[in-house]
Amino acid sequence: MSVEAGNVTHRNIPGNLLKMFGRALAAWACIVPAGIVAVELYPHTRGIGFPVGLRLAVLAPVCGALSLLATALCFSISAATLSARRLWALSCIVGFVVLSLISAILRLPLGVSVVTTGISILGFWWLVPAIARWGDRSVFVLALLSGLGVLEAVCSGVSLRTERIAPPATIGSAFPVPSTIFDVQPRFLTLSSGAKIHYVDEGSGPVLLFLHGNPSWSFQWRELIIRLKSNYRCIALDYPGFGMSDAPPDFGFTPGEESLIVEEFVDQLKLKDITLVVQDWGGPIGLAFAERRPELIRGLILGSTWAWPTDTSTPRGMYSLIGGGPVGEFIQMNFNGLTEFVVGREINRKLSADVMNIYTRPSGPPNRRGVEAFYPGQIDAATPWFRELEVSLSRLRIKPALIFWALRDTGFPLQDLARFEAAFPDHQTIRFPSAKHFFFEDEFEAMVPQIQTFISLKLNNRTVKLDVPRPNIARMAPCRKGGSGPARGTFHRWP
Numbered sequence: 277m278s279v280e281a282g283n284v285t286h287r288n289i290p291g292n293l294l295k296m297f298g299r300a301l302a303a304w305a306c307i308v309p310a311g312i313v314a315v316e317l318y319p320h321t322r323g324i325g326f327p328v329g330l331r332l333a334v335l336a337p338v339c340g341a342l343s344l345l346a347t348a349l350c351f352s353i354s355a356a357t358l359s360a361r362r363l364w365a366l367s368c369i370v371g372f373v374v375l376s377l378i379s380a381i382l383r384l385p386l387g388v389s390v391v392t393t394g395i396s397i398l399g400f401w402w403l404v405p406a407i408a409r410w411g412d413r414s415v416f417v418l419a420l421l422s423g424l425g426v427l428e429a430v431c432s433g434v435s436l437r438t439e440r441i442a443p444p445a446t447i448g449s450a451f452p453v454p455s456t457i458f459d460v461q462p463r464f465l466t467l468s469s470g471a472k473i474h475y476v477d478e479g480s481g482p483v484l485l486f487l488h489g490n491p492s493w494s495f496q497w498r499e500l501i502i503r504l505k506s507n508y509r510c511i512a513l514d515y516p517g518f519g520m521s522d523a524p525p526d527f528g529f530t531p532g533e534e535s536l537i538v539e540e541f542v543d544q545l546k547l548k549d550i551t552l553v554v555q556d557w558g559g560p561i562g563l564a565f566a567e568r569r570p571e572l573i574r575g576l577i578l579g580s581t582w583a584w585p586t587d588t589s590t591p592r593g594m595y596s597l598i599g600g601g602p603v604g605e606f607i608q609m610n611f612n613g614l615t616e617f618v619v620g621r622e623i624n625r626k627l628s629a630d631v632m633n634i635y636t637r638p639s640g641p642p643n644r645r646g647v648e649a650f651y652p653g654q655i656d657a658a659t660p661w662f663r664e665l666e667v668s669l670s671r672l673r674i675k676p677a678l679i680f681w682a683l684r685d686t687g688f689p690l691q692d693l694a695r696f697e698a699a700f701p702d703h704q705t706i707r708f709p710s711a712k713h714f715f716f717e718d719e720f721e722a723m724v725p726q727i728q729t730f731i732s733l734k735l736n737n738r739t740v741k742l743d744v745p746r747p748n749i750a751r752m753a754p755c756r757k758g759g760s761g762p763a764r765g766t767f768h769r770w771p
Contacts, residue, residue, distance in 0.1 A: 296347055296348060296351050296408075297344070298418060298422055299347050299407045299408050299410065299418065300340075300343045300344040300346075300347035300348070300404075301343075301421070301422045301425035301426070302407050302417075302418050302421035302422050302425060303343040303346070303347060303403055303404045303407045303408075303421075304336075304339055304340045304343040304344075304425050304428070305421045305422065305424040305425035305428060306403055306421065307339045307342075307343055307403065308332075308335065308336050308339050308340075308428050309428075311330070311335050311339055312332070312335065312606065315327060315330050315335070316602040316605065316606065317602075321650065322600055322601070322602075322604075322605050322649055322650055322653050323600075323605055323608065323609070323645075323646035323647060323648065323649030323650030323651075323653075324517075324529055324646040324647060324649075324650045325646075326605060326609050326646055326649070328609070328642045328643050328646075331435065331609055331610050331642055332431060332432055332435045332610040333432055333435040333436040333439065333610070333642075336428055336429070336431075336432035336435075337432065340429070343404060346404040346405075347404055347407075347408050350404060350405050350408035350409075351408060407421075431610075434611065435610045435611055438610075438611055438612045438616075438640070439640060439641065439642055449474075449519075449520045449521070449522055449638065449641075449644060450462070450464070450474065450520045451520065451637060451638075453495070453634055454630070454634075457498070457630060457631055457634060458495060458498040458502075458634075459502065460476045460478050460498075460501065460502075460505075461476070461477075461478070462474060462475075462476065462520070463475050463476065463477055464520075465541070465544065465545075467524075467537065467540045467541060467544060468540065468544075469524050469536075469537065469540055470524030470525060471516045471521065471522070471523060471524045471527070471537050471540075472516075472521060472522040473513050473514065473516070473521045473537070473541055474494070474513070474514045474519055474520035474521045475494065475511060475512060475513035475514065475541070476494060476501065476510070476511065476512050477509070477510075477511050477545075478501055478505040478509070478510045478511075479504070479505030479506060479507070479508055479509050479510050480508075480509050481507050481508045481509055482508050482509065482549065482551060482574075482731055482735070482736075483508070483509045483511065483547055483548070483549060483550045483551065484504065484508050484509065484510050484511065484550075484551050484553055484577075484727075485511050485512075485542070485547065485550050485551070485552055485553065485562075486500070486501070486510065486511065486512035486553045486554075486558075487512075487513075487538065487552065487553070487554045487555075487558030487559075487561055487562040488512070488514070488515075488518070488519075488555070488556070488557075488558050489555050489556020489557045489558050489559075489581075490518070490556060490557045490647075490648060490651040490652075491614055491615040491618055491619070491639065491648040491651075492518075492556070492619070492635070492714075493514045493518045493519025493520070493638055494512035494513060494514050494519055495519065495634055495635060496555075496635075496714065496716065496717075497510075497512045497553070497716065499716065499717065499720035500553075500716060500720050500723060500724065500727075503720065503724045504724060504727065504728075507728070508731070511545070511547070513538070513541055514638075515534040515537060515538070515561070516529070516534065516537055517529050517644075517646075517647035518638065518647060519638050520638060529647055529650055529651075530654065530658060530661070531557065531560055531561050531564070531651075531654060531658055531661065532564065532658070532661050534557075534561050535560075535561045535562070535564040535565045536565075538561060538562065538565045539565045539568065539569060542565070542569075542572065547572065548572055549572070549574045550572050550573055550574060551573075551574050551575045551576070551577060551731060551735065552566060552573060552575075552576050552577065553577040553727075554576070554577070554578055554579070554581055555578075555579045555580055555581055555715075555716065556580060556581055556713070557581075557651060558581065559578060559581025559582060559583055560581070560582065560583050560662065560665055563576075563583050563665060563669070563672070564661075564665055564668075566671075566672055566675075567665070567668040567669070567671045567672060570671050570672055570675070573672065573675055574675075574735050575675055575676045575677065575678070575730070575731070575734060575735045576672070576675055576676070576677040576678070576700065577677070577678045577679075577680070577727060577730070578677060578678070578679045578680070578696055579679070579680035579681065579682070579715060579716070580680070580681060580682050580685045580687070580688040580713060580715060581688065581692075582688060582692050583662070583665050583666055583669060583696075583699075584662055584663075584665070584666040584695065585659045585662045585663055585666070586655050586656065586659075586662070588656060590689075591686045591687055591689075592655060592687045592688070593655065593656060595652055595655070595687060596652050596653060596654075596655035596656040597656065598652075599614060599649075599652030599653070600649070600650070600651075600652035600653020600654070600655070600656070600657070601653070604649055604652055604653075605649045608639075608645055608646075608648055608649035609642065609645050609646065609649060612636060612639050612640065612645055614648050614649060614652070615635075615636050615639045615645075615648050616636055618713065619632065619635050619636060619714070620632070621712075622685070622712040622713035622714045623712065623714045623717045623718065624710065624711070624712060624717075624718045625717065625718055627717070669699045670699075672699075672700070673699065673700065673701070674702070675700065675702070676700070676702045676703070676730070676734040676735065677696070677700035677702065677703040677704075678703070678704050678706070678726065678727065678730040678734075679693065679696055679697065679700075679703055679704065679705045679706065680706050680708065680715060680716075680719070680723060680726075681693045681705060681706070681707050681708065682708050682711035682712055682713065682715035683707055683708060683709050683710075683711065684709075684710060684711060684712045685711070685712050685713045685715070687713065688713075693705065702734070704726075704730065704734075706722075706723075706726055708722075
């Protein structure tokens with residue numbers, strides 16, 4: 277007696293195997309998208325709440341194996357000895373058991389496990405048996421689904437190739453940066469909040485505090501730090517969740533919380549007379565800190581940033597909706613796509629493969645990618661915080677500002693520049709006509725003399741009356757020139 281699955285018999289074993297694999301591929305092509313949709317629709321905080329265990333590199337192979345198992349089951353059991361409903365029930369049970377074991381091994385949240393397992397079971401209950409019984413009249417549909425399955429397999433392989441795991445080091449997320457690329461000494465500091473901060477602290481003299489944007493980390497400032505550290509104390513940190521810094525327990529990663537971390541970092545290093553150098557998210561994060569502690573700030577160096585709510589109809593607002601939504605999360609969490617795309621697209625000069633690898637290395641491990649997917653959404657979600665930030669800009673009005681503006685950065689149009697120029701009457705603006713978002717990668721040679729002149733003429737020779745109490749210099753602990761830690765640096769004259 278021949279055993280049938282639709283029009284397929286076991287008399288032609290090679291042909292049956294080919295048909296079985298084709299139908300398994302077609303079923304897989306449908307089940308994987310269903311699983312992806314289930315993950316994205318399940319309520320969670322975009323990016324930082326994403327269940328990494330169900331990323332495409334894991335989900336696709338698991339669904340593929342289960343599809344093949346369920347299809348083989350349909351082909352191997354005779355319809356004469358087992359009814360369709362019992363066949364479906366058996367397939368469902370097998371899928372449920374396997375997926376439950378996988379969920380337990382990956383330690384997935386219960387809600388995510390229930391949703392994704394439910395979607396998959398529905399596929400094995402109805403879809404796999406249905407496709408297994410399709411006859412020759414469905415060849416065209418099977419070919420289309422099989423082609424989609426091949427595409428999903430390729431995407432799964434690409435996703436897996438983007439995953440780079442940093443080797444163990446002195447702190448959880450640390451990895452070595454070759455001195456030929458960035459010749460500085462990496463430092464690590466554990467704050468009282470529990471945050472473990474990676475930073476660089478090079479040179480001595482007036483303090484320049486560099487605050488990075490997203491998707492990036494302190495590495496973005498290397499060209500400026502290398503050229504300025506002979507005359508200035510250059511400090512650049514990674515916010516918790518970025519670069520090599522680790523967040524404390526229950527940290528929310530919002531810009532307001534990151535700003536408080538910057539303030540705690542400044543206090544622990546006892547920094548004063550700070551010139552803030554900010555770009556992108558470094559602007560609102562750094563300006564929020566400066567508004568709370570204006571007595572610590574001597575001047576501001578701003579570039580392609582903002583400090584007010586964003587209209588969702590603008591390019592920056594649309595990026596917030598797309599990059600901070602399901603599409604952006606899927607691209608970032610599965611392919612490190614937001615990081616790779618932004619860094620590669622927003623620099624004019626061609627960076628070497630080694631430099632690009634270092635740029636994107638912190639978000640290589642899947643469990644480190646979430647914050648880059650979280651922050652686009654914060655452009656809109658943090659609107660109440662931005663309103664307070666804009667109102668409090670008046671506390672910094674008397675601070676001198678040097679403004680660099682990249683005219684080809686579509687996220688920060690000239691309207692933003694005009695608002696900064698109005699907010700800081702004592703300003704100088706340098707425009708870079710051909711520069712994009714990462715303008716400091718292309719224009720660092722032009723920026724260095726402008727920064728030196730700004731500090732020399734605007735900050736060291738200031739005579740304006742401050743709106744904050746004058747510090748008691750007699751109570752300052754003496755500094756060791758060329759030393760390390762909080763005592764590092766030299767005294768700076770109060771302007």
